[in-house]
Amino acid sequence: MADFAKRRLTEERKQWRKDHPPGFYARPKRNEDGSTNLMFWECAIPGKADTLWEGGLFHMTFAFPEDYPSSPPKVQFVPVLFHPNVYPSGTVCLSILNADEDWNPSLTVRHLLLGIQDLLDNPNPDSPAQAEPYKLFTTDLEAYRARVKIEVRNNPPIS
């Protein structure tokens, strides 16, 4: 595997362990056999306080390409999140996650997670990715809010 990617991710893991925003988690995926995969992380972001999303913990995976950090990781919500900018596959549509847009190699897992947390309450109506949330968000904000509340209830924090 790409040595550079590995070194970079080892360092990111180290920095994350030393200090990370409260309520978040991010770590390499663990396999049944006791190994872990540094190229595939499991992460979660808490909904921001004083927003609709408060009280939820939303899980996602980061799949890092061999040429990371030249290319961004692929980020998918598991399970799929009800959000205008999340594709039905769970993949997050965000400019900083797109190599052709705002991704740059100095961005780290930490930046991405904070960016995604921010996206939760600030959906971008110009990049619709999922039909239902997009429709509700643009047409019936009350219904959208009610639906988000269900989503928060379905994603309780790990006790």
Added chain:
Amino acid sequence: MTARYAHLERSLGADLFAQVRSCKVLVVGSGGIGVEILKNLVMSGFGDIEIVDLDTIDVSNLNRQFLFRSKHVGMSKSEVAREVALQFNPDAKIVAHHGNVKEERFGVQFISKFDIVLNALDNVGARQHVNRLCLAAKKPLIDAGTQGYLGQTNIHVGRETACFDCEPKTENKRTFAICTIRSTPDKPVHCIVWAKELFKLMFGNAEESMLSGTEPDEDIADANKEESADPDANATNADAPSSAEIKEDQNKEKEIRSQIVEAVASRPSGDELDKDETVRAYARRVFDAVFDHEIRFKLQLRNGYKGANKRPTPLTFEEASSKADEDASGQQAGGLKDQRIMSLKECTDMFVDSVVTLLGPERRGSLGDMVFDKDDALTLRFVTAASNLRCHCFNIERKSLWDTKGIAGNIIHAIATTNAIVAGLQTLEAIKILAALKRVPVANATWRAPSASAEDTDAASPALTANSTAVWVAREPVGRGYLLQATGLPPPNPKCFSCGNALVTLSVDTSKFTFGDLIDRVLKGRLGVNLPSIMLDASELYAEGDGLDEDEVEFFEANKPKALADCPAGGIKEGTIVDVEDFSQDMKFKVLVHQKVYDAEENPDLFEVGGEEPVAKPDAKEDSEEKASADKAESSSDAPVRTQEVEAIMSTGKDGEELVAVASTVVSSSKRPREDGEKDHESEGSKRSKTDDEGAAAVVVSEIDLAGGAKASGDDDGDDDDVICID
């Protein structure tokens, strides 16, 4: 103000003195060496000092850590040292940190704010840690260590000279064959080790005691095998026991062992423990089992003490307690009580009394968990009594409580004078480095890229350490009669796992050695990694330290019992390379694994580190390589490329006020190329220096004693806690 520094300004010159005043120095440790350094620094004008020490002051420190007085006992070493040193020179700025240098707050960033770091530590682990921090922060480190009369100072400057880890540290642990302990002791230490095992058997974790098994020593059987296989070696081979006889012996052996174990197990319990008579009778049973029956039985064994010069004598309780002493009493009239050798009767009484007290109401609660502790007077009394009784049986000289404490606790007594000498040398070296820092801005000269070869190092650009020397303090005059011997600094070892691009080779039986062994015994035990993370390809197999969730810790723990070959992500086998990183330090290295099966007899560790990778000696000229090999234990300098003479003149100054160790003269050559034919001659295994007016450095250490004679001479009593290791 001027008066205080006038002499310094004159001897150092205005420029250098200004630098001394302004530079930032970190002293790690304020114990034996640390207090000496601190005194030297404030008296030599150093104005900005920080000290770190995690310890508090103990009574046993007072004889040599002269900044401390009995009123300070229990207080923080670093803080008291600061306070007292400020009285020497109120003009200095000293910051004291009470804490372990391995804590995160003393990380690379912390180290980075200093110009020079001085190590005054008593253990290899912490010295390795500071070494790595200094490498990461690119700061010169002046290390020192003492061990009794021996000592040394060494300068580690990044990639310019060898770092602390360039020379592998050998563990100085003593091991004895089991049969020496169980059957054939010939030194007091063997009996002391045995007595500790007996303690474990009687009061501690009996299963862990080497006296607990009833199986005969394998090595006895083995010894016989060898004997019969080699007719030339033994003319009386015809006497070699037949296998039936060996069998018989083994059965007897087994019987004896069972008897001891039974005697120990016959310990009274419940209310019986409160009856003094019952407990005394028990002590007596054990006494007879180990000092009489066992020896008596063994004398009957065919292979028992055949051919032994001195056959052991069994000792019955009756005999021991009635004997008014013939051999020991009067032998040491006077002297301190604990340093006296006890008579047989005294030992016997002490044996019984200590058993009674150990089983008494205060101690009995921890029966089965008791651990011998040299500082626990009761356990020490038991071990002293038992070992002396055994010594008597085997005609070995007996030892006093005091000596037993030293041997049982592996104590090497620290000597104040040695500490003072190395601390003085460290201060001198610090001044030399400062002088060099002035000439050679760090950014330009040193900290070359790791790939820079040793040749480059020697070439044109001046080095920080051009005038620096490592100095060894010897017990006996070496060479031309000097106790101090300076050597050049060896270049870095490119294979060093701390400062080079190292690949540590680990030879081990990957089908048996567990992942946990790799972590605890190799990475932590041998290589001094504090919080290892282990990566195998893209798989993190282990991590510890902060920032891990509980389930992650469990997950990693689950890998520990696995054999290396059965580790996840493909296993660790012949040729596997794992990446190791220390979460607490800026250190990464690779470990290359070789499959090799070890015989536990030959190598009880069952692993070897760097075993197949020859230690590289970059740029070493042949002559220097040869002479290094015959060097004495005190020298770990592997390629002393050039020696200089250091003349140490200890003189008493006139000014009875202050204690100073200052360089009056520092003359040294510029670093010469090494192939100048300068060759050192061996003299009784030590290096003799060669005079060469160009290469000689004369260092005059003047020492002015305090009016009150504050400096303790070290080899007296009271000091037992500090073992200062040299590598």
